[in-house]
Amino acid sequence: MRVEGWQAAGLSFGGRIELVQSVISAIALFWLQSIMVPLATIRKIEGICAKFIWHGGIHAISWEQLCRPRKEGGVGLRSLVSVREAAGIKLAWRFLQDGSPWSAWMASRYLRGRNFWVCEIDNNFSVPFKHILRNRTVLRTAIRRKMREGGEMDLWLDPWISGQSLLEILGPQTDGVAYRGLTCRHIISGGVWRPEEYRFTAQLGEEIRQVQITPTVLSDVWVWAPPGHSEGAGEFRFRSCYDLVRPHFDDIEEYDFVWGKGLARKMQLSAYKLVLGRLLTRDRLLRFGVPVPDPKCVLCETENESIGHLFFQCHVTWSIWAEQSRRHLGGVGRERDFREILKWIGDCRGHEQSWARRARLRLAASVWHVWRERNRRIYEGLSTPPVSILHNIESDVLVMSP
Ligand SMILES: [Zn+2]
16 A cells, blocks of 8 residues: 655645545536536546545545544535535425526426425436435525415415414414415404414414514515524535534634644644644554554654653653753643643743744744655655754744734
8 A cells, every 4th residue: 555655656645535525626616506417427536536636545534534624623625525515405495496497497397386395206206306305404494485465375384484384383284274265465464463363372373473574565585594604694615514514613722833834834734633643653554554664753763652752751752852842931841741731832821822823833944854754764765853843843833923
C-alpha cells in the first residue's frame, strides 16, 4: 500500500483539497442542480475525489469527515450526496411555485385533484415526481405559507398552522367531514381569523390566530424559511437548503488552533490532522499493515514513534517547544501534550486575545516544522539540527503574526 509521502509528486494535500473543492462546486452548480443523478454515480465521483486527495494511498480521514464544515471537524468540502438531496428539495420547491406551467402540468398529470401533501406515491408516477413527493417531509420544515386574505390553503390537508395541517393536529381519527373541501378563506373575514365558527379548542383557535395574514387580496405564497437562516427574504437559497439536509455535528474545541486567522494553509492541514489524530506516524502505519523498517522516532531514535510521542513527549521536539515557550509565552506548561498546551494557552489569563492567537500560531507552526523534519529525515534522508528548526519556526511566526 502506498503512503501519502512527504510532498508526494505534484500538488500538496492542501492543493489537492482545493482542486477537489472546485471540481465539486462545478459539478454541484452545473449538473446536480438541474438533473437527478443516480446515487451510485455520485458515490463513484466522491470515491474518485477521495482517492485523488489521498494520492491513491491510505485514506487517513474519511470522505464524510472531510465534508463537514470546518467548525464541525471537516475541511469544508461539499458532500455531493447532500448536494443531490438538496437538489431534490429544490425540485419540490419549484413544483410548489404556483403559476409555473411545469408544475401545473405535473399536477394535472399526476395529482389529478388530490392534495399534494397527503397524496400517496403511485408506481405510475415519473421518477422526478416520485422524488418530489419523497422530499415533502423535509421540504415542509423549510417553508412557510404567507397567508393572504385570498387564503386558498386546504383547511384540512395543507400544512398551514406552523408547518402542520389540521389533519395532523387533530389526528386521523377526527372526522374531518366538516372541513373537507374548505379553504382557509372560509375562516378569514375582514383580514382576521374567525376560527370560532368551527368549534376548535381554545388552544387551537389561539394557534390559528397566531398565523399571520398579510392584508392583500393577492394569492397565498410559499416562502423559503428554513430554521436558522434568515437570508434571502423568503426566496429559495441553495446554501440554506444544503445546510438543511447535510448531517450536523458538534463543534470542535480546537477550531481556533487549526483554522485561526493568519496560519499558513500547510500548517492548518498538519494541525487539522493532528487534532483528529490522523497523522500517519509509524505506529499507525504498522496498524494499517504498512511495512515500517523501524518503529522508532527518527528525531530521538530511542522511543517508538506515535502522535503522543512526537507532540511533545519526544525530548527533541519538547526542547524546541519549551525554548519558544520560555522566550515568548512567559513560561512552560508542565504537560507535554499538544492538547494540554492548547488548554494552557487558553487558560493564561491577563493576556490580550492577540497573545493567545500568536501562541496558537506558534504551536501550529512548531507542529508543522516537527512533522516536516520527521518527513525529511524519513523520505529524503536529510536532517536539520533543532536550533535551525527553532530558527525556521521563529521566522514563520514572524511572518504570520499580526
Ligand atoms: Zn522522539
